[in-house]
Amino acid sequence: xxxxxVNRTRLILxxxxxxxxxxxxxxxxxYRVFQFNMVLVYAIVLLGLNMLTGFNxxxxxxxxxFYAIGAYVAAVLMDHWGVPYWVTVPVAGVICFxxxxxxxxxxxxxxxxxxxxxxxxxxxxxxxxxKYKGLEEWTGGVQGIVILKPEAPFGLNISQDxxxxxxxxxxxxxxxxxxxxxxxxxxxxxxxxxxxxxxxAEAMGIDVAAVKTLTFGVSAxxxxxxxxxxxxxxxxxxPDSFVALVSITFLIGIVIGGLASISGxxxxxxxxxxxxxxxxxxxxAAPWAVYGLFLLAFIFLAPAGIAGFVRALWARLTTGSTxxxxxxxxxxx
Amino acid sequence: xxxxxxxxxxxxxxxxxxxxxxxxxITVRFGGIVALDDVSxxxxxGEIAGLIGPNGAGKTTLFNCxxxxxxxxxxxxxxxxxxxxxxRRHRVAELGIGRTFQNLALFxxxxxxxxxxxxxxxxxxxxxxxxxxxxPLTGREEPKVDARTETLIELLELGEVADIPAxxxxxxxxxxxxLGRAIAAQPSLLLLDEPxxxxxHQEVETFIELIRRIHEExxxxxxxxxxxxxxxxxxxxxxxVLDFGRKIADGTPDEIRRDPEVIRAYLGTDS
Numbered sequence: 275x276x277x278x279x280v281n282r283t284r285l286i287l288x289x290x291x292x293x294x295x296x297x298x299x300x301x302x303x304x305y306r307v308f309q310f311n312m313v314l315v316y317a318i319v320l321l322g323l324n325m326l327t328g329f330n331x332x333x334x335x336x337x338x339x340f341y342a343i344g345a346y347v348a349a350v351l352m353d354h355w356g357v358p359y360w361v362t363v364p365v366a367g368v369i370c371f372x373x374x375x376x377x378x379x380x381x382x383x384x385x386x387x388x389x390x391x392x393x394x395x396x397x398x399x400x401x402x403x404x405k406y407k408g409l410e411e412w413t414g415g416v417q418g419i420v421i422l423k424p425e426a427p428f429g430l431n432i433s434q435d436x437x438x439x440x441x442x443x444x445x446x447x448x449x450x451x452x453x454x455x456x457x458x459x460x461x462x463x464x465x466x467x468x469x470x471x472x473x474x475a476e477a478m479g480i481d482v483a484a485v486k487t488l489t490f491g492v493s494a495x496x497x498x499x500x501x502x503x504x505x506x507x508x509x510x511x512x513p514d515s516f517v518a519l520v521s522i523t524f525l526i527g528i529v530i531g532g533l534a535s536i537s538g539x540x541x542x543x544x545x546x547x548x549x550x551x552x553x554x555x556x557x558x559a560a561p562w563a564v565y566g567l568f569l570l571a572f573i574f575l576a577p578a579g580i581a582g583f584v585r586a587l588w589a590r591l592t593t594g595s596t597x598x599x600x601x602x603x604x605x606x607x
Numbered sequence: 608x609x610x611x612x613x614x615x616x617x618x619x620x621x622x623x624x625x626x627x628x629x630x631x632x633i634t635v636r637f638g639g640i641v642a643l644d645d646v647s648x649x650x651x652x653g654e655i656a657g658l659i660g661p662n663g664a665g666k667t668t669l670f671n672c673x674x675x676x677x678x679x680x681x682x683x684x685x686x687x688x689x690x691x692x693x694x695r696r697h698r699v700a701e702l703g704i705g706r707t708f709q710n711l712a713l714f715x716x717x718x719x720x721x722x723x724x725x726x727x728x729x730x731x732x733x734x735x736x737x738x739x740x741x742x743p744l745t746g747r748e749e750p751k752v753d754a755r756t757e758t759l760i761e762l763l764e765l766g767e768v769a770d771i772p773a774x775x776x777x778x779x780x781x782x783x784x785x786l787g788r789a790i791a792a793q794p795s796l797l798l799l800d801e802p803x804x805x806x807x808h809q810e811v812e813t814f815i816e817l818i819r820r821i822h823e824e825x826x827x828x829x830x831x832x833x834x835x836x837x838x839x840x841x842x843x844x845x846x847x848v849l850d851f852g853r854k855i856a857d858g859t860p861d862e863i864r865r866d867p868e869v870i871r872a873y874l875g876t877d878s
Contacts, residue, residue, distance in 0.1 A: 474712035479700030479729025
C-alpha cells in the first residue's frame with residue numbers, strides 16, 4: 275500500500291515534468307529553447323555515463339570521445355551522403371555501441387585510477403584524431419562540418435527550433451524509458467552488484483565480463499545518440515568542440531546530479547548547461563573561478579548529489595505529513 | 608508458498624545417500640606452500656556435512672575451489688557427475704552450488720530485497736535487450752523473482768528491514784541476508800563458510816535453528832566450514848577434519864569426538 279502510494283506520486287511527478295518540458299518551447303525565446311534543447315542532449319549523455327560510472331562502477335574520463343564520434347557520424351552522414359537527420363541518430367548510437375563495447379574489453383583489466391587514465395587517454399586524443407589529414411575528406415579537418423537545420427515535418431506550424439526541441443525531447447523520453455527498464459530490472463541489479471562486490475556477483479552467477487563490456491557499449495550508445503542530437507542542434511561540428519574538458523564536464527554532471535540516480539542526470543544536465551553561463555555573468559574576468567566556487571558549494575551542500583538532496587528533502591516532507599496524519603488519527607479515536 | 612520454492616528438489620533428495628559432491632585427491636599449491644594435499648571426501652544428497660580444522664588447515668581454500676575461485680593442481684571435483692574443472696566461475700551457481708562468505712560479501716548499497724533478488728540471477732535469463740524493451744520474457748520472469756524473494760524474506764524474518772541497504776544492518780542480520788541470497792539461487796548444495804563467526808551465543812542458537820529449518824523445508828544438502836565446534840557437532844550428520852591441508856578424519860560427530868588424531872590436532876597432545 276505504501277509502495278503503491280509512492281509509485282503514484284512518482285508517476286504524477288514524472289507526468290508533470292513531461293508536460294512542463296513539452297510546454298517550454300512555446301513560452302520561451304528561441305535562444306532559451308536552444309539552451310534547454312542542449313539540456314536534453316546532455317541528459318541523454320549523462321544517463322549513459324551514470325549507467326557506467328554510477329551504477330556499474332567503471333569510471334570514464336573519456337565519454338567526450340563517444341559524444342564526438344556520435345556527432346561526427348551524424349554530420350558526415352548528412353553532409354556527405356545526404357542522409358536524413360533522424361536516421362543519423364540511431365546509426366550514431368549503433369556505431370558508438372560497437373566502439374564502447376570494444377573499448378570495454380581491455381577496460382575489463384583496468385580498475386579505478388587506471389581505468390580513469392585509460393579513458394582519459396581516449397578523451398584527450400579525440401580532437402587530434404578528428405583533425406587527422408587522412409580523414410579530412412569526411413571530417414572537414416580543423417574547419418569541421420556545417421549542418422543545415424531541419425524543418426518541422428508534416429506541415430507543422432512551428433519554428434525549426436521548436437521542432438528540434440520536441441524531436442530531442444521524444445528521443446530523450448524513449449532513452450529514459452529504456453534506461454529505467456534496464457536499471458530497475460535484472461541487469462540493473464547485476465550492474466550494481468558488480469560495483470559493490472564483483473567476486474560475490476560472479477558467485478551469484480553474474481557473467482561479470484559480459485555485463486561490464488555490454489554496459490560500456492550501452493553507455494557509449496547513449497553518448498553517441500546525445501552527440502548526434504547535439505550536432506544537429508548546434509548545426510556544426512569541429513574538433514575543438516570536443517576537447518578533453520567535455521569529458522570532465524560530463525563526469526561533473528553525474529556527480530553533481532547524483533551518482534547512480536536516473537533523475538539526477540537531469541539536475542546534472544541543467545548544471546553543466548547553465549552554471550557556466552551564470553558564472554560568466556557574475557564575473558567576466560574569472561568565470562572559471564566562479565564555476566569552481568559553484569562546484570565546491572554543491573559538493574558541500576549536496577554530498578549525495580542534487581538527487582540525494584531532493585530525496586532527503588522529500589523524505590523529510592512526507593514523514594512529516596504522515597506523522598501529522600497519524601497524530602490527527604489518534605486525536606480522532 | 609515456502610513449499611513451492613524447491614518442489615523439484617524434493618523428488619531428487621529422495622534418492623537418499625547418492626553422492627552429490629565428490630572431491631577426489633584435490634591438491635592446491637600456492638608457490639611452495641601446499642594448502643590442500645590429496646584431499647578426498649563425498650557429500651551425500653540431503654545430509655549436513657561439517658568441515659572443521661584448526662586455522663590454516665585449508666578449509667576456505669577448499670571452499671574457494673568449490674566455487675571455482677581457486678584452481679587446483681591435482682585431483683578432481685564432481686558435482687552431480689559434472690567435473691567442476693569444466694565449469695566457468697559464473698556458471699557454478701546455475702549448476703546448483705550456492706555459498707556464503709566468511710567475512711560477508713553482501714552488495715552493501717543495495718537493499719535487503721535487491722540482495723536476495725541478485726541471488727536469483729542465475730535462475731532467470733532476461734538480458735540487456737529483454738530488460739530495456741520489457742520483452743514478454745522479462746514480464747514473465749520478474750514477478751516470479753519478486754514472489755520468491757518475498758517468500759524468502761518471510762522465511763528469514765527480514766520483512767522489517769527489506770528496504771534498508773545491507774550495509775546499515777547489524778552483523779547478525781547481514782548474515783541472514785547472505786543466507787537468503789544464497790538460497791534464492793535454488794541451490795542443491797549450500798556451502799556455508801563460518802556461518803557462526805562473529806555471532807553471540809544467542810545468535811548462534813537462532814542460526815542453528817535456521818540452518819535446520821532451511822535444510823528441512825528446502826531439502827538442501829549443506830556443507831559447512833566452522834570453527835564453532837558446538838555448532839558443527841550439533842547440526843552435522845557427518846564431519847570431515849582437515850589439518851595442515853590433509854584430511855585426518857571422517858565420520859559421525861561422535862566418532863570425530865573420540866578420534867585420537869583429531870584430539871591431537873586440536874589440543875596438540877601426544878596421545
